[in-house]
Structure formats: C-alpha cells, structure tokens
Amino acid sequence: MEFKRFIKQAGCALVCVTMLAACSDNEGTNTNSTSSELTSSTSAGASNSSEAKTASLDYVDQMDKTKIMSFSINVDEAKWKEMLEKASEEEYISADVTINGTTIKNVGIRPKGNSSLMKVVQNDKTDRFSFKIKFDEYVDGQTWLGLDQIVINNMDADNSYLKEYLSYDIMSSIGVDAPLYAFADISVNGKAWGFYLAVEVLDSAYLDRTQEGEGELYKPNNDNGMMGMGGGNFKAPNGEGMPEMPNGEDMPMLDMKNMPEMPADMENMPAFPADMQPPAEGDGNGGRGAGGFGGRGGMNGAGNGVSLVYSDDNIESYSAIFDNAETKTTEEDHARVITALKNLNAGTDLEKYIDVDAVLKYFAAHTVVVNMDSYTANMAHNYYLYENEGQLSILPWDYNLAFGGFMSGNASDVVNQAIDTPVSGVTLEERPLLGKLLEVPEYKEQYHNYLQEIVDNYFANGKFEQTVSNLNQLTSEHVKNDPTSFTTFDAYSKAVAELTKLGKLRVESIQGQLDGTIPSTTEGQKADKSKLIDASPVDLTKIGNMGKGMGGGRGGLGERPAGTDSGAKSQQAQSDQKQTDKQ
Template identity: 35%
Template sequence: MKAKSLKLLLCTCSIFTIIALVGCTANESTKGIEDSEVASTTKTSADDENIATNVFPKDEVIDVKITIDEEDFQSMLDNASAEEMMTASVNYNGVQLDNVGIRTKGNLSLRSVVSMEDSERYSFKLSFDEYISSQTFFGISKINLNNSYSDASYMREYLAYELAEEMGLPTPGYSFVNIYINDELWGFYLAVQQIDDQYLQSNFGNSYGALYKADMSGSGNDLAWIDDNIESYSGLLQKSELSNDDILVDMINELNNGSDYEKYLDVEEALKFIALNVLTNNSDSYLGGNKHNYYLYEDDGVFSILPWDYNMAFGGMGSMGSSSLLIDEPTQGNLVDRPLVAKLLAVDEYKEMYHDILQQATEGYLLSSTFSERVEELSTMISTYVEKDPTAFNTFDEYQNSVTELVTINDTQVSSIDQQLAGTIASSGDGSGSGGGMGMGGGRNRGMGEGRGEFDIPAMAGVNEQTSPTALDTQGASSIPTQGAPSAPADGNTPSQGEQGFPADIPEDMPAYFEAGGFPGGGMGGERPEGMGGGFGGFGERSNQPQGSVKEAITAGIALVIMLLSGMFITFYKRKKL
C-alpha cells in the first residue's frame, strides 16, 4: 500500500512539473512576442524618420545618380516597351546602393514617349531588391521615378499627395529629384514610393493583411456586386501572398446589398478617398471611366482604400477644373455604377461627414490664398531645376504658364464646391453622373500650356470628352529593410495588348497597355508580382508576427503526453516477484 502511494505521489509530482514547464515556455513565448513587437515598432519608427529625412524630403530637391553600362542603358531606351530590367548602381541622396535593378515603366506615358521621335524621357523604376533579395533602402525596396508626363507644371501629383496627407489618408513617400545617368544630368522627376510593406507597416502597424489593386482591364473594379465567386472580380488583382477573398466578397456584398458598411469598410477613409478625387478633379480614378488607381488593404477584416497615381489630378484629363463636377454625383457615368459613392452618400450621416471633409479642404489647404502660396513656394524651389531640365517635355515659358493655370483651375473648382456645399447651386443631378466634365479632353498638355508641337501625341487626337481614358502608370510595390528577408526577383515583363484586352471605346491608334506586374510574390500564379519584394507574394517574413510559438506549444504538448504515459506505466505496471 505504501509503495503504491509513493508511485501515485511520483506521478502527481511529474504532472505538476510538466505543467510548470509549460507555463514557463508560455511566458517565454509571450515575452518573445512582446520583444518582437517592440523591436518591429522601433525599427519602423527609425525607418520612417530616415525616409522622411533622406529619401523623401519635402523642403529640397535631392540628387539620384545612376551608373549603368552604356550599352545596357541604350538597349533599355531602344526597347523601352519591353520594360527589361537592367543592373545599375545608385547613389540616392548620398547613400550608395549597388546591384540595383532599373527599367522603364508606365502605360500611356511610356507608349507616348516611345512614339515621340525626339524624346527618350521615360519614367523609371528602381528595384533595390531585384538582385539582392535582402537589400532595401531604409525598408523601401522599390521607388518610381515619374517623368511628369502631361504635366507642364511638374506639381500635380506632388500637390495631390500633399493634400492626401493633410486629409489623413495613407500616402506613399514622394519628393522631387534631379536624376543623373552616368554623371550627366538626365532630368527633373518626381520620386514616389511603391505601396510596399514598409508603407503598410508605417500606416497600419502591420504588413500581412490582404492587398488588392484595381485594374481597369478586368471586372469588379467598380466594386459592384457580380456574384460570390472571387474569380468574377478579375479587376481586383491580389497583390499579397495572403488572400482573404471571402472577406473581399463579403465586403462587396455588404456594400451593394446590405447596410452595415462599417463591418467591412473604413467608411471615414473611403469618404476621404472620394473627396480627394473630387477636390483634385481627378477623373483618372475610381470616379472615372477606368475605375482604377486605388488599392484595397484588409486589416483584421476591415478594408481601407488607398489612393494611388495622381499625375492627372487638378483637371489633368482635360476637365480644366470644370464647374460641372457635381460633388454628390461626381462619377463619369451613372452614379449607381459606383456603389462606393452611391451607397455611402445615400446615408445622411456619411454625406454630412463627406461634406465636412470637402469643406475642411476648401477652407484649408485648397483655400485660394493658401494654395497659391504653396504653389509659389514649390515653384521657387523647383524653377531652377525645371529651367535646366535637358529632357523636359515643355519649354520653361510653358512651365510658368501652367503654374499660373494650376492656381486658376483650383480656384474654379473650389468656388464650385463651396457653392454646392452652400446649396446655391445643385450638387447632384438625375443620377447620370457629372458627364463630360470628367472627360479626357484633348492633348497631353490640356490645361497646362500648349506644349511643344513635336511632342503633340497623334493618339490623343479626336478623343472626345466622353471617351474613357486609357490606362496610366500602374506600379507595384515592395519593401524590406536592408537586412530584411529574401524575395524572389521580378521579371518585369508586360503582357501584350492581345493578352490583356482593352476598353471598346479606345481608338485603335491609342491602345491601352496594362502592366501585369505589381507586387512580387508567391500565391500569384508563381510569378513574383512587380514591386513586392520579399514579403507578401515576395514580401519577407512579417516582422511583427512572431514565429516559433506554435512549435514550442507542440513540443511542450508532446512532452506532457510522454510524461503522463510514463506516470501511468509506473503506477499500474505489476512487477513480478523474484
């Protein structure tokens, strides 16, 4: 009896010992999680500070010096449409990075420059992690160098992103840069960060949610309900390794057929997104015929709408800040065909919030005196660089005229919005949208100076104001710190016109080209989508998602089972007497 009691005591002690060990393991895992989160936050904060100071400073023009083999560079220019990646070294504002990928980029802007006989002013993409998967520039793996196509003022995109920041919208980094290639001044450009994991980490505190990009060549980019099959929404391209397609379909279903919009959508952010495009009269957006230039990011089941690509803002599509733009019916085409606008503005509370957002902007950043002063400040900062730009699309006189016109466009737009908010003129119509006021208009420099005759683009001729605009630059993204996780290289290829398909109303002499890339990554048909480096679909390990806790729990569980079985064996095994 005494021996049996000792055995039971031994078994009990063993069980309590295992429980204690499991508790210690859990505590260590929790501590590891907390330490990982602190380290991630600290690193993100440090990267953000470096990015603001060294990568995208707002109070100066920085130099980007690219060194590339002369033959490779000439081949890239001669075959610009291929968007072939080449190897280069880059000195970015004094920071040297070697083995960097560089290629031409763009859609309409790229093809238009290809058609010019006397210009090779292409936009470029720098891919820091193209050949060294762990290499980034303060967490950024790709930067776009935009050529200010169709913007003689050089300011549209800069001002639109600055307004977006002022409104509290998630915004990529951006700054003016002077580009040198092989020690020769190439041109004055705008650098823009891709939507990458550094951007997501900075704005959302994580980078592991599902990311989708609106694509004008597919269906569903208008966010209208089709059915519950994710494949029906080909215009919402998955750009992340993680796919929360069920939640995406649920969000679209709720937006169209339900009323609890806040369950799946950051409504305030969506209203700001709509307002941004209205305030800048940007028809090259969700509001326009192409229904593109935005991302959807899912964070804990709730989607945020991320603004993207604003080189056609402030009437760049030819609307000239038209007073015909209706703030409560700002779509090109029927309002009902843009459920994000139609459904949200049908709720009185949301419409009031939306009107408040508009008013804050027209009485703040876009107020005539404030806006003109800001434009003058930027003009003072960049004029010398514009005047010396050896590859400029426009003359310096045209630049000066377009800066003046930019202020006039804003004044006209703000006056119309203020009157609509006050109720002195109509803010909505019969549901058919704002029509021609959001149209494409004429040539490349519409509303921004006449432009040099030799750069007038025949493909733009004869396109009326109702024509849906062609695709503009689309960009992918990626980022990982210099010491970050690896990623697979992007091929940089672009599908042919026949592979992609085009809107029926685009003239034959103005084909709409679509970039297939986007973000690199696994989960995307095997290819690393353009620009997403090593994290999602190429994005590296999620820095703020600790690893190892599951493995530790399994190990502890197995040990517990073994000890329990051992205790039972000791307790109940009958030894034979000798």
C-alpha cells in the same frame, strides 16, 4: 492575423540588418544628410510603434517634400540603351543607384506607365520614361533605408510639374494615408537626365509606416497595355491575342504619333456606333460586374472586380484585384474581400466592412482635384485597395492627370464638377465604394464636412496659392535646367499661373455647391447652368492634358539627354526647338 503580424515583424528585423550592410557605401554629398536636420511634415505619418521600426524607415526623412532629392543611376550603357529601346516590355535591368548620397548596388530599374509609357515609346525624340526602382529585385531583402520600391515620374501631361504633388498634399492634409513624394533631379552615368517626382510605392514599407505592418494591399488593374479599354489578353505590339470588336473585326492599333487632338467640348464628341456600345450588366456579352467587351474590362474598364461591384462568391470573378496583390495573400484573404464587397453592394453593415471615415476623406480630396484617370471614371483604375480584418479602404495613386488633365472636356466641366456625382462616363451605382456611402445621409454629410475642411484649411486661408508659390520657388530653376522637359520654361510659368487660377475657381464652385447656391449633381447643373462658376478665364491646355502632355517642349517632345547615343536625334530636337521659338 496574429501569425501574419509575427511574420511581418520578423521580416522587418531582417530588413534592418540587410539595410545596414547594403547601404553603407555613400557617394557624393547627401543633401538630406541626417534625419535630425529635417523638419519635413511628410514624416508625420510614420509609425512610432517602436524604436526598431522607426530605425528601419529612415527613408521617410529622406523623402522630404520641401527639398529636392537626387538620384544618380550608374548602369551599363549598352544595357540601358537596350532597355529603353524595349521599354514597352517593362523588364528590369541591374543598376547601382545613389539616392541623396546613399548608394544601393544591384537594384532593378525599368520603365513604367501605361499611356504615358506608350507616348514615349512611339516618339523618336525622347527617352523620358517614368521609372520604377525595385531595391530587392536581385538582392533578397535589400532596401533603401527601409523602402522596398520607389518610382520616379516624368511629369507627363503636366506643364506645371505640380499636379501630382499637390494632389497628394491635399490628400495628406485631410488625413489620407498618401504615399510620400518629393521632387528629384535624376542623372544617368554622370549626365543630367531630368527633373522628376519621386513617389513611395505602396508596399510592405508603406504598411509599416502607416498601418504598423498590418493588412493586405491590392492594386486593381484591368489595363493590360490597352489604356483600360478592353483586351484582358491583349499583347502589344505584335497583334497577337488582339480582342475582337463586337462586329467581329480586330481591335485597331492606336497610332500615338498621329492621335487627333481632343475637342475642346467633349459634350460634342460623336457617340459610339450601336454595335460598339459597352454591353449592359448581365446581358450575356459583358464582363462581371459592370463588365465590358468579353468581361476583360471593356470600354468602361469595370470587369473582373476593378469597379468593386459584387457579382458572385467566386475568387476567379475578381482576378483584376487578386492577380494584382501587392502583399502575399491567400484564398482566405480573398474571401474576406469578397464578403466585404457583397455587403458594400447590398449596403449592409457598412461600418463593419468599409473604413467609412478613411474612404470619405479619400473621395473628398479626390473630388477636389478632379482626376478622372481613376476609380470614378470608365477605367476604374489607379488606386490601391487596402484590407485589414475584413474591412476595406481605398488609397491614392497616379495623379499626373488631375486638375482636369484626363478627357475632362472644357474648363467649366472641371471647375464645376458636381460634388455629389463626381463620376464620368459611369453612374454612382457602377462605383459602389462611393455610391453606396453617399446613399446614407449621415455619410454624405460627413463627406461634405471633409470637403468643407479642405476648402477652409487648404484654400480659403490662402494656403493653396502660397503652396504653389513656394513650390515654384523650389522647382523653377530645376525646371529651367531640365534637359528632357516635355515643356518650355515659359510654358511652365504660364501653367503654374493657370493652375493657381483653376484651383481658386474649383474651390469657389465647391463652396457654392456646399452652400446650395450651385447644384451639386450633374443633372441639377445641366438643368440650370446659369448658376455655375464662369470658368472662361481658365485655359486647360496651358496646364497640360492627356492629349497635349508631350507637345511644345524642348525638342518638341523632350529631347534625349546628351551622351545617350542619340546625338543625331538631339540635333534634330534642337532644330525643332528653334523652329518652335520662331513660331
């Protein structure tokens, strides 16, 4: 570890020199012009280990969550259009990007996402993709004021524009090392593109900011273009490498244009046919751990290590973890992770192999915001695994489907989600990073204490409502002027009000569960539903969810920005909007 520390510190010094040379070209007015002008609470997590390191992380002050960032993307129009047309390939092209007035030349930019990307790909009325910007894709060592990569997220499935922001804010409030985040206006070749959320990518700069450059990062992932459902070798959209169903037929392609709406009551969903049920662990048909179809993630997405279930000591058994390392790792690093997983699953030496305090804080905040597009549900993705000297912890990522936005059923399921079994479609045994800790009475009490801390310090004192109100004041005009919004301004306003209502009821239920007046397990709630909080005043569809994240917007699904070679489609979008307004 000492050698790694030396290498990382030397690399940091090189980045500082490169940064000064690469970011000297300033264009426009920097709304966050100097770090001395900012008082953002987001900078509180930055490392103060040395003046040199602090100087290399100037992006921290620029990502001020109380202000609106600006991104100006200058790019060859033909290459931009081609990239959008081939968005599912997620290939980088070169662009010059000006962030808050500082220009970084020749950076890589590409569309990003999974189900959200495919929804845009398969709709001809919008190009409102989320994007990933990699500053050193073409210039070694290049950063934006010390940051390696940043993403700008398109607010898919979130009419309120607030779900991901609030999730990270709640995480940060309890002491979770969440990524930095801030709202941002995006333009392309001088034309307004959209109002997005900028999020710091968890990479080497993040480690410098939060961990003094120490440790290794992984982003366990078994999606492979199939939204987490089987298909480790799936190659869309040409059908090659399609996984077989248990009955021998090919997996059908999803028609995103004609997807049926999710039923209001997910409990009434028809069951899978018997021959489509995910095989149980160890039955010879599933993957490693809590596998699935062919050990490639399956219908519960848990193959090849993403569930953190220990299977054996073979590095190949955890390819979903190690193939997605965000730092340069070795077999020795991988062996430490496997050893930690082995002890986690056995429940031995937990404090040696798990950063118990950090993990409990994460799950407390995660439980509050009810995000099932995550580790705690079927697909077991959208999180980072951090390892340092053999100890593991979990870090948050991708919360646009929080607050019940992901196949969560009715509002009561979200408001009353059981705090002691906060999983969906899986058991706590299949999610050992949470399950094994909750088996220990001391850790369960500590977890409850963190839930209570969030309730007291973020909700009961009125902070949640005030935060939402402040954010509405900050963002409403930007939402109103968003040329590619997935929603209307009226729907946005209703979503903000509905989200406020949902948050208050959710915390009322959590408080009741902590007090013992409401059952805190799923089984207990099923046995006595009379004690649950009445969630009938909440309409989840107004906030936005996976099934309706792109409906009812400007142009139906977000019209393309003017001047992007899609005039005919933009005219059709305007016609659609007029028809929507009549309805």
